[in-house]
Amino acid sequence: MAKIDDVARLAKVSKGTVSNVFSQKRPTSNEVRERVMSVSRQLNYVPNHTARSLVTKKTMAIGLTIPHGSFFFSAFHTQFINGVILEAAYYGYRVLLDIIPVHEVKTPFLTSYPIDGAVVMRPTANDERINLMHMGQIPFVTVGHVMNENIEHSTSVDNDNVQMMSNICEYLVGKGHKDIMFLNANEHMTVSIDRKASFIQAMKDRGLDVEEHMIHHKPELNSSEYMDYGYEETIDILGKQKKKVTAIIADDDRTAFSVLNAIKDLNLSVPGDVSLFVICGDNSMMVQSNPSLTSMDLQPSELGAQSVRLLMHQLGVLQGEYDENIIVEGKIIERNSVSTIGHEEDRK
Amino acid sequence: MAKIDDVARLAKVSKGTVSNVFSQKRPTSNEVRERVMSVSRQLNYVPNHTARSLVTKKTMAIGLTIPHGSFFFSAFHTQFINGVILEAAYYGYRVLLDIIPVHEVKTPFLTSYPIDGAVVMRPTANDERINLMHMGQIPFVTVGHVMNENIEHSTSVDNDNVQMMSNICEYLVGKGHKDIMFLNANEHMTVSIDRKASFIQAMKDRGLDVEEHMIHHKPELNSSEYMDYGYEETIDILGKQKKKVTAIIADDDRTAFSVLNAIKDLNLSVPGDVSLFVICGDNSMMVQSNPSLTSMDLQPSELGAQSVRLLMHQLGVLQGEYDENIIVEGKIIERNSVSTIGHEEDRK
DNA sequence: TTGTACGCGTTATCAG
DNA sequence: CTGATAACGCGTACAA
Secondary structure, eight states: OOOHHHHHHHHHHHHHHHHHHOSSSSSOHHHHHHHHHHHHHHHTTTOHHHHHHHHHOOOOEEEESSTTTTOOOOHHHHHHHHHHHHHHHHHOOEEEOOOOSSSSOOOTTTOOOSSSEEEESBBBOOOOHHHHHTTTTEEEEEEEEBTTTTOOOOOEEEOHHHHHHHHHHHHHHTTTTTOEEESSSSSBBBBHHHHHHHHHHHHHHHHHHOOGGGEEOOOTTTSTTGGGGGGHHHHIIIIIIIOOOOOESSSSSHHHHHHHHHHHHTOOOOOTOOEEEESSHHHHHHSSSSSOEEEEEEHHHHHHHHHHHHHHHHSSSSSSSSOSSEEOOOEOOOSSSSSOOTTTTTTO | OOOOOHHHHTSSSSSHHHHHHOOOOOOOOOHHHHHHHHHHHHHHHOOHHHHHHHHOOOOEEEEEEESOOOOOOOOOHHHHHHHHHHHHTTTEEEEEOOOOOOSSSSSTTOOOOOOEEEESSOOTTTTHHHHHHHHHOEEEEESSSSSSSOOOOEEEEEEHHHHHHHHHHHHHHHHHOOOOEEEEOOTTTHHHHHHHHHHHHHHHHHHHOOOOOGGGEOTTTTTGGGGTTTHHHHHIIIIIOOOSSEEEEEEEEHHHHHHHHHHHHHTTTTTTEEEEEEESOOOOHHHSSSOOOEEEEOOOOHHHHHHHHHHHTTSSSSOOOOOOEEEOOOOOEESSOOOOOOOOOOOO
């Protein structure tokens, strides 16, 4: 591999000049630049990223920390990642999939991270990864708020979980539903905690009580029930326990499909017997499902882009004032899986 | 940030010794190691990844090159990426999402890549990225074979596209289907080219001719028809042109769902009027679809893992002999979207 | 504008 | 098994 000295020698200029034409930090005469570029092409020279990083102390890469121990991507993750990649590329940053493997690696973290900052998806309460970033002094922004002791100040992007659950309940209750089962995300994630509380509160605000069996949480990835989450719960509560449930809120499209199947196996129908509402699924899946699924669009791609923008602010790449906590709006998209129920008298 | 010298000084050893206890490349006495580690913890010291890379010439990261200009992940991508990440982590490697953005960045490749090798997903014919890697001397393995001029020797993982299409045709024709429409992937990808040829050959082997209108290709991502690929084609061929089609092979689950919708809109049913066969969709989606979808499992996760293993061989991390081209088997998973048709006499 | 030391933090080499 | 020193390739003041 050609080095900067080789280019300098052949182009009859100094290292510094070559450096400048590549970094463009200082102006160089047209003539010189041409000559340098020509020689570089000829020698197949490109600046060494690592050496440059060593002195600039910038790696031009950000880490993307996928949910704890999770290696399954839902539509939310997929679109979020798209948003991150696109936005990062815009600022010249690359994205390093930054993972804490399930099976402990030999010597974890025996070296510093070659990243300038990180986006942490879906932190859990007292997330170990957050502590690590915090200690390692590396700038980060989370998707969903941080719930770690001794960390009170942190930047994040999120949907307004309170407003969101309130809107959903408003929508469902407005259509006559009082017995709503909530298939929440994994209980350790802070967004999940927020949503559970918000859900209960939203129902209470409408004079409705939420019983314990009406809220469930997605199992850990490694558990065998993970892929079927939604099926067993539906069969159990509606079928075996014969509890009254007129509407179900599912955490993602996969869960929704499981529910759909369970309901079919119970010889019930959507939305005839029970309504189904999805929080953030893949749009085309929702549309092409039968019936098409009414859902709340969390705008994951926008969340991804915003999280990068926030990080760029922290890194000083983006100048000016900025909000440390960005809220992205969730929008209800009506399709055909929720129906109005009850007679006038039922609704009081 | 503490540096190695600080640790050396406080632990009363030399830099070299500190280096050794961290890299474990040379044995160190227990006593010394303890002391060094203790001081390191105290100083919050971790070796600087960049400085280390500069001298070892290893970044301990591999690039994962997503399909050209594509920012949409199908089930195949998702699972493939999972396989890559997991396997890479096993060898202590990180994964850099290595993308050629759609909107050209200012000065692309003005610096060397901070990766030791790369996995290139779904190369196209004369893929520009492949040429880049080739010139840049960076080891890479592709998913799907390379079709670039002046590159004849390259390592790759793939399914056996010939065998695969043959098996699918065997399966479908065996059930009486003669008029099969193939909704292929994007025409530029080499796997797509392979499959088209294999499909035609497989049909010919069975005495069947494939007309032009029976093969379609997924539009580019940026085109507006991308998300609906499968719908228009089905409506057009079966509905408007009234061509006889008894079975459809769809490239992925999204396409399959679009087809399902089109068929419903045509007042036809699956598998009653037309059978549907999917190449590599998300299993839980396939199962939970109605009807559940018969598909060919390409084992994307396994492909991902194997591609990394191949790369590790090239990087010298893995020792010993190895095949330069690994074939992962595709398995047909029967569900309920393909039916047997025709009377005895029809089949001759 | 250009050339020249020097530093970035580590590992490799070679004595001891 | 440990210590001293020379690379590694580039950016950057500082001087010219």
